[in-house]
Amino acid sequence: MSMSLELDAAAQDLLFRTARTANTFTDEPVTDEQVKAIYDLVKYGPTAMNTQPLRVTLVRSPEARERLLTHMSEGNRAKTAAAPLVAVVGYDTDWHEELPKVFPHAPGAKANFDDAAEVRHGMGSFNATLQIGYLIIGIRAAGLAAGPMAGYDAEGVNKEFFGDGTHKVLAVINIGRPGPDAWFQRNPRLDYDEVVTTV
Amino acid sequence: MSMSLELDAAAQDLLFRTARTANTFTDEPVTDEQVKAIYDLVKYGPTAMNTQPLRVTLVRSPEARERLLTHMSEGNRAKTAAAPLVAVVGYDTDWHEELPKVFPHAPGAKANFDDAAEVRHGMGSFNATLQIGYLIIGIRAAGLAAGPMAGYDAEGVNKEFFGDGTHKVLAVINIGRPGPDAWFQRNPRLDYDEVVTTV
Numbered sequence: 489m490s491m492s493l494e495l496d497a498a499a500q501d502l503l504f505r506t507a508r509t510a511n512t513f514t515d516e517p518v519t520d521e522q523v524k525a526i527y528d529l530v531k532y533g534p535t536a537m538n539t540q541p542l543r544v545t546l547v548r549s550p551e552a553r554e555r556l557l558t559h560m561s562e563g564n565r566a567k568t569a570a571a572p573l574v575a576v577v578g579y580d581t582d583w584h585e586e587l588p589k590v591f592p593h594a595p596g597a598k599a600n601f602d603d604a605a606e607v608r609h610g611m612g613s614f615n616a617t618l619q620i621g622y623l624i625i626g627i628r629a630a631g632l633a634a635g636p637m638a639g640y641d642a643e644g645v646n647k648e649f650f651g652d653g654t655h656k657v658l659a660v661i662n663i664g665r666p667g668p669d670a671w672f673q674r675n676p677r678l679d680y681d682e683v684v685t686t687v
Numbered sequence: 688m689s690m691s692l693e694l695d696a697a698a699q700d701l702l703f704r705t706a707r708t709a710n711t712f713t714d715e716p717v718t719d720e721q722v723k724a725i726y727d728l729v730k731y732g733p734t735a736m737n738t739q740p741l742r743v744t745l746v747r748s749p750e751a752r753e754r755l756l757t758h759m760s761e762g763n764r765a766k767t768a769a770a771p772l773v774a775v776v777g778y779d780t781d782w783h784e785e786l787p788k789v790f791p792h793a794p795g796a797k798a799n800f801d802d803a804a805e806v807r808h809g810m811g812s813f814n815a816t817l818q819i820g821y822l823i824i825g826i827r828a829a830g831l832a833a834g835p836m837a838g839y840d841a842e843g844v845n846k847e848f849f850g851d852g853t854h855k856v857l858a859v860i861n862i863g864r865p866g867p868d869a870w871f872q873r874n875p876r877l878d879y880d881e882v883v884t885t886v
Contacts, residue, residue, distance in 0.1 A: 492724035494830035499698035503824075504731040524879055525691035531876040532703040534823065536837045538874040544883045552886040590875055611837075614857070617813055621820020624733065625702075631693035638735045638810075649886065658813070675737040676789055677730040680723055684743045687751040687848065 503628050508671040510633035511567050513664030518573035518632060520546075526626040533622035537597065538590045541583035541612040542619035545576040545649050555648050560660070561639035571635065571662035576649050577623065578657040579616035581608055613658065620659055627663055633670065635662035702827050707870040709832035710766050712863030717772035717831060719745075725825040732821035736796065737789045740782035740811040741818035744775040744848050754847050759859070760838035770834065770861035775848050776822065777856040778815035780807055812857065819858055826862055832869065834861035 493500065501507070523546065535541070547556050553574065560568050568574055580586075584601035591597050601608055620636070627634040637660045645657045692699065700706070722745065734740070746755050752773065759767050767773055779785075783800035790796050800807055819835070826833040836859045844856045 492718075492721045493728060493828050495698055495701060495728075495828035496695070499694055500728055500828070502694060504728050504821075507731070509733045519691075520885075522691045523883065527879050527883060529692060529694075529699055529703050531882075532706070533820070534708045534833075534835060536835075540877050540882070542882060546883060546885045548885050586877065586881075590877065592874070593871075614816055614837075617816040618820040618823070621732070621817040622703075622824070624817070625821065625824055629692050629694035629699070634733075636733060636735075638813075672792075675791070678739050678785065678789065680726050682785075683730075683739070683741060684722065684726060684745060686719075686745045686747050 502631070503625050507628045508633065508666070508674065510635050510662070510664070510666040510670040511672070512667035512670045513567075513571050513633070513662065514667045516572060516665045518663050522630050522632070523573075526623070526630050529629060530619070530622040530626035533619060535615040535618060536611060537587070539583050539611060539615050540586070540590060540619070541579040542616040542623070543578055543580050543655050544623075547574040547576060556645070556660070559641045559644035559648060560637070561641075564637045564639045564660075567635060567662055568637070568660065572664035573662075575661045575663060576645060576657055577616075577620055577659050577661060578646075578650065578655050579612040580655055581605070581612055582654050583612050584608055613656070616658055620661075624661070627661070631665075632663055633666045636660075637662070701830070702824050706827045707832065707865070707873065709834050709861070709863070709865040709869040710871070711866035711869045712766075712770050712832070712861065713866045715771060715864045717862050721829050721831070722772075725822070725829050728828060729818070729821040729825035732818060734814040734817060735810060736786070738782050738810060738814050739785070739789060739818070740778040741815040741822070742777055742779050742854050743822075746773040746775060755844070755859070758840045758843035758847060759836070760840075763836045763838045763859075766834060766861055767836070767859065771863035772861075774860045774862060775844060775856055776815075776819055776858050776860060777845075777849065777854050778811040779854055780804070780811055781853050782811050783807060812855070815857055823860070826860070830864075831862055832865045835859075836861070
């Protein structure tokens with residue numbers, strides 16, 4: 489199947505085929521330099537109107553980690569406590585403020601969104617979610633494993649970490665080197681014909 | 688910056704650094720074999736509960752292409768008419784029907800979602816959007832360019848291509864080899880410190 493791909497086999501394995509969602513991690517820290525290198529790669533992933541609404545909060549202090557744990561669902565608490573690094577990822581509902589910088593050839597673009605909070609919410613969450621997809625691939629590109637989680641109290645996380653109300657959480661991601669028994673057996677994927685239709 | 692990444696430089700370029708959103712394409716067809724190879728790679732990207740809600744409709748017949756064009760916004764019509772392949776991508780709102788296959792160790796999981804249409808909508812659109820992120824990377828892994836678009840009449844596309852109401856469009860993606868003047872100058876990306884905060 490890989491015959492039609494230009495991406496080399498090692499990269500296919502690193503990013504998709506042997507990469508797995510880790511549930512345990514080693515003690516090896518994840519450095520700011522690693523996160524910067526990941527961002528410097530995935531920032532090039534495309535978003536509508538180059539909006540780049542993704543915002544990331546790295547939870548590094550023990551106090552902040554404790555506060556986060558209180559909002560995680562019980563099944564996610566132990567692994568979130570143990571992960572070398574935890575990132576709260578979401579979107580800036582005021583992403584349009586950046587349009588003069590990120591979409592400079594359309595100077596009037598920002599004004600179109602000033603009074604369009606619902607459109608900003610929709611575009612922000614959609615495009616930041618695309619960016620979370622790129623980010624998960626980028627974490628793997630750094631030789632690390634990502635453990636994205638949806639089980640948490642979103643309102644609590646928003647209040648705790650995005651207190652001014654302009655950011656909204658979309659996922660919490662554990663990041664690190666996989667530890668012992670880091671994953672379950674891989675679950676089946678849908679067949680091509682179950683996903684792709686031709687008209 | 689790439690010093691901290693395990694992914695080789697050529698792969699970084701292919702997927703992110705030199706890859707661009709194409710607005711023009713050559714005449715070279717995109718084959719089913721290429722699409723199958725892309726799917727066979729990106730199907731491994733993680734989704735919550737392995738739900739894999741992404742569904743793809745390849746618009747291959749001239750009649751279907753004409754019908755799609757009527758729903759595209761004017762600025763997207765010419766490039767959508769000219770692209771070698773156009774994919775309508777969205778999510779199956781009844782993704783929970785697949786849980787017995789894709790999440791076999793939790794036989795009761797499906798029943799939890801039978802009467803939870805709003806939860807299915809939220810999880811379906813979020814996880815399928817992650818998968819669209821993986822898909823864009825996968826298209827690039829095949830040496831092709833992707834042109835994802837949000838400018839279309841969603842209700843019209845849903846009616847036309849997902850007539851039974853169970854699928855919802857999230858994006859339309861032009862796919863092919865970049866043609867002459869395929870892209871504008873790259874727009875600026877946000878700096879690390881504008882996106883990442885540490886607590």
